[in-house]
Amino acid sequence: MDVHQILLDKVTALLKQHDAAFAVQDVKGIMKTYVSGPQIFLMGTGPGEIYRGTEGVEGAYNLFCTKFEKGTVEFNYNWVSAGSIGDLAWFAAEYTIKGNVSGETKELELNVSGTLQKQKGKWSILAMHFSRLGVMAEPNGPKP
Numbered sequence: 001m002d003v004h005q006i007l008l009d010k011v012t013a014l015l016k017q018h019d020a021a022f023a024v025q026d027v028k029g030i031m032k033t034y035v036s037g038p039q040i041f042l043m044g045t046g047p048g049e050i051y052r053g054t055e056g057v058e059g060a061y062n063l064f065c066t067k068f069e070k071g072t073v074e075f076n077y078n079w080v081s082a083g084s085i086g087d088l089a090w091f092a093a094e095y096t097i098k099g100n101v102s103g104e105t106k107e108l109e110l111n112v113s114g115t116l117q118k119q120k121g122k123w124s125i126l127a128m129h130f131s132r133l134g135v136m137a138e139p140n141g142p143k144p
Contacts (some may be wrong), residue, residue, distance in 0.1 A: 003045050004082075004083075005072070007082050007084055007089065008080065008081075008082050009085070009095050010123055011082040011089065011091045011116065011123065012080050012082065013122050014033055014116070014124070014125070015077075015080065015091070015093065015112075016075075017029075017032075017033050018030055018033040019073075019075040021033070021073075022061070022064075022065060022073060022075075022143070023071065023073040023074070023075070023099075024070060024071060025060045025065040025066070025070045026143050027062055027065060028029070030034040030061050030065075031054070031057070031058055031061070032125055033124060033125050034054075034057065034064075034125045034126075035119060035124045035126045036054065037040035037054070038051075038052075038053045039053075039126065040053065040054060040055065040057055040125070040126060040127065041056070041057065041061050041127050041128075042057045042061075042127075042128050042129075042130075043052070043128070043129045043130075044058075044129075044130055044131070044132075045130070045131045045132050046094055048143065055075040062090070067101060067105075068097075068099035068100060068101055069099065069100040069101065069102075069103075072099040072105075073097060073098070074097070074098045074099065075095055075096070075097055076095055076096045076098070077093055077094070077095040078093075078094040078095060078096070079093065079094055080092070080093040081093070084116075087117060087119075088115065088116070088117060088118075088126075089115070089116040089117075089118070089123060090114065090115050090116070091105075091112075091113065091114055091116065092111070092112070093111070093112045093113070094109070094110070094111050094112075095109075095110055095112070096108065097110060108131055108132060109132070110131065111131045112128065112129065112130045112131075113128070113129050114126070114127055114128035114129065115127045126141040
């Protein structure tokens, strides 16, 4: 297997670990996919959607996880791309999140990109950016 495919498989596995924890609203599990430390961040689409450090990122996920009913969330990837140099890697993905909100099935299309850092032989998320497709077309602007 070529080196690029091995990296892509590891990045995809990390994203799926993140998504599985998100689906069951396991914020501690989500945080295990991140590098530990104050340098991490999560950034969304619009103004004010910047979450810095462990406390900020964890707080964002506490909010995001409650948007969907627990155990109803599915992630479907259209594509994932990744590259690396040394102990740093980057990824980009396009996917759909589908889940129940107040008893109704909702679907969000997202673009996600990020930077990973290898620590003790394991890739972890250092920074992630998500962008909701078509968010600027919403009447009241972006919502997390």
